[in-house]
Amino acid sequence: MKLRLHRYDDDIIKDLGLAFAFTNSERNALGCPKKWHFIYREELSSKRTSGAFAWGIAWHMLMEDLFNYWKEYDKVIYYNDPFFDSCFEKIEQYLEEEEIDPEEVLPDMRIALEGYLHRFGDIFSQFKVLEVEVPLRYPISDFKGRPFKTHLYLDEYEDRLEIAQTLSDNMIDVTMPFWVVGRADAIVQSRVTKEIFVFDHKTTGSINRFLSTCEVDPQLNSYACMLEWEKKHGSLQQYKHNKIGGIIYGMTSSGSTSLPKKLKNGTFSKAKSNKTPSWLYKKTVGDDESYSEHIMNLYDKVDMLWHCREWYPVDINSIKRWKMESYGIARRLGDMYRILALFKNSDTWVTPRVPICKTTGYCQFKQICISDNELMRSYFKKEKRIYWSK
Secondary structure, three states: OEEEEOOEOOHHHHOOOOOEEEOHHHHHHOOOHHHHHHHHHOOEEEOOOOHHHHHHHHHHHHHHHHHHHHHHHOOOOOOOOOHHHHHHHHHHHHHHHOOOOHHHOHHHHHHHHHHHHHHHOOHHHHEEEEEEEEEEEEEOEOOOOOEOEEEEEEEEOOOEEEEOOOOOOOEEEEEEEEEEEEEEEEEEEEOOOOOEEEEEEEEEOOHHHHHHHHOOOOHHHHHHHHHHHHHHHOOOHHHOOOOEEEEEEEEEEOOOOOOOOEOOOOOEOOOOOOOOOHHHHHHHHOOOHHHHHHHHHHHHHOHHHOEEEEEEOOOHHHHHHHHHHHHHHHHHHHHHHHHHHHOOOOHHHHOOOOOOOOOHHHOOOHHHHHOOOHHHHOOEEEOOOEEEEO
């Protein structure tokens, strides 16, 4: 029996077998029970990828290629290196498949890459890239450290098992362990201390807003727990003697940049309201020394609005808290899946809408949440989240 989990086509995930696995994304979705129900129970996803989401995926594709380059060659690379030609070709193909005009994305992404390498291109002098796109796992245990298992109702078919949607003749009761799984964008190692870090790429419309929320992100401790387990028992035992230093967020703004404004007297504007990053300003004005002080000011105060790297350590108490919270999440998920299979229309009271929703404008399920009808559902497709193949 092989576990099949959406976006995790990795052998170490498949080999968990007849086990239930959830991700940080599913945990976060529980913040709105109705949103969780749409995604993980009804398995709905939008037929059209939003521009912001596509930008994030494209940037991750670019960073995966870049970090693989650093892993293999461990040396400086410049934004205009021919290496990136094939990277952008793949991104262009992806955008076309998603029916997004590449010209609306690629110019800004090329500028973003130039800025990223300008600001952080010396990463190899501080860190060595060890692994890229690494699947991670952690087995849920109860308060006494015993592996947590609970039963779920599954529909049995000739070639697979699926979570039961309602009472049926082919429904079976299966007890299984629960796991948390995730994927580290990269694992890097300090050249000085030999500590290892999870490196996570983030794209956001506002880096300042993201910074205000990421300190309470349970994803921080989940990465630490999963990486520690993989070091001791799993697929990364070659690093078992390396201490985990923490999590590094590499944040990039998905906003559009603008060239500095040229004034009537032929000079370029130094207005503080102009958020042109230093590398783009310098590229425009060339070697004119009269702008050097302004460029340094942009480097110190503006560049971090476009690219920012933050390091967060992990501590034992936070990890213990995350483990207990994950045990609670696992129990809650088990209960919800069971009740939803046993009682018709139980979603109205098991997964109700949030009384005062503050994320309506950003939620892909806004319309279907307000008015659940056939027309609204026509904008969504089914996307299998989890099943077990025989």
